[in-house]
Amino acid sequence: MALDACIVGVGTSRAVGLDLGRTPLGLQSEAFQAALDDAGLDKGAVDGIVTARGAPYGVDYDEFVIAAGLDVRWVSQLWSHGRWTASAVAQAALAVSGGVADCVAVANAHVSERGYGRHFAAINNRLDESFRDGGGPYGGWSVHGSPGAGTGAAMVAQQYLDHYGASAADLAAVAVGHRRHAARNPLALLRDTPLTTEEYLVEPPVMGPLRVPDICTMMDGATTLLVTTSERAADLDVPFVRIAGIEGIHASRDNYVFFSRPGLGSGVSPVYDYVAPPTSPVYGMAGISRDDIDALYLYDPFAHMVWMALERWGFCGPGEAAALVRERGMDIDSPLPINTNGGLLAEGHLFGYGHIIEMTRQLRGAAGDRQVDGAAALQWANGWGDSLILTNERV
Amino acid sequence: MSTHTGATGLIPLAGRGRGLAPLVHPEIEPFWSSIAAGELSLQRCGGCRTLRFPVAPVCHSCLSPEFAWEAIDTRGSVNVVVENARPTEGMPRIGLEPPWLELTPYLTGAVDLDCGLRLPGRIVCDCGAARSPGTRVRGVSLETTSTTRVHGFAHACVVGPFE
Ligand SMILES: [Zn+2]
């Protein structure tokens, strides 16, 4: 089965922010309508749905189908994590390629406990994966004082600093770079909150080496992507954007800590200099090479994640990413622009789907004053091995 | 349960803050009761002799469900240490949760034990030396918000020479 999938509609809730006074279902409805409008489709065209963020802080697929009056013949619902971005998009791509659905909505909504989620405090199903017998997916352990995502991420960042001698100024380059992108993104949470290296460096470390600007902000917001086949896409009046390659999350005892690439000794994993293979399946599926990538998009709840992805995917060698970003930058006119929407760090936490929407806009040439000139092949790539390649070139 | 005790077990510490109480359930109760007894017992595979961590119902090497609890030497070298320096604000799920907010500043991280396994744990050190990877530490047990103790690691500045 050849991959045959296009993104024909993208939408967000009318706003994203700390406290929008809207339920997850309300936000998701806005994003869904926006994506339909973008594609020029009626809701009746949607016959599949995949979501990754369920109730109570997001929306289960059945809640949405009932509320929006959909009639779908294929659904998938992943677990409540940003890690599923590529998996959810890949599932939609595989579903339309395989003919089990014609048009799949990749829907995601979330409200934070700082926002509308505070009204849900009485719902007693808080998730604390760091309380598992074997510790959390971030390498953190609630009983050892590394609860949630932050300290787990901090340990990975510290391991990288320890192994390779990277510095606070290196982390600053990542945080400041994301903030510069956000200044050009009307949707971004931190659009009007500029950050200089000097301002970064006077911030005190909070968890390990991480300062507040290294840590994303959870917020309220929703996104929808509409995925269909190239044949159906041709009937629509939207610029061509194709999902050209997919690669799944890699998992093993050497490859499981969510905020690390292999080789840093996170969790129970061994310590070694991870060297990326010369190529990876996602490039082969897309029929391009790493050198063809015009900009990189990656999951960035914490600043060091940029380093993890660059080294995991071979854009540099082990230990070289910190200097690479500091010296070459990540701006739209740099050799490899990164997270041009401002990422989770500065656009806000849209679970990675904000990045996919940005990739689509870039490939449509519709990214405004943050447009990457000649963007033709963009890669979503993470330190734990999942990837998507989107292109505006036909097969 | 092994009855081995001695210089390589866990030294109980008090006055170092009460961390989050673990979730103890029947299948993993021997792990926690070993800590109460001043030891740190892990599972030795009955099929291939692999010593395993985290605690698990099968061997990650051979999938055998057979094992025996074995008290291990708790000495090792710091792999990574981070300081949770201050209470986090406005970071639900990302930042610190009770009771850890009130315990800041504290150190936590992971230790490469001499037996070859890497274990997580708080790192207790008053002199700052244990912030550096490679620093030698040994096992201790720490108080929690319940009566169950949790393992951690301490530098010689806290527990005296141990090797
Ligand atoms: Zn075995």
Ligand SMILES: [Zn+2]
């Ligand atoms: Zn000390």
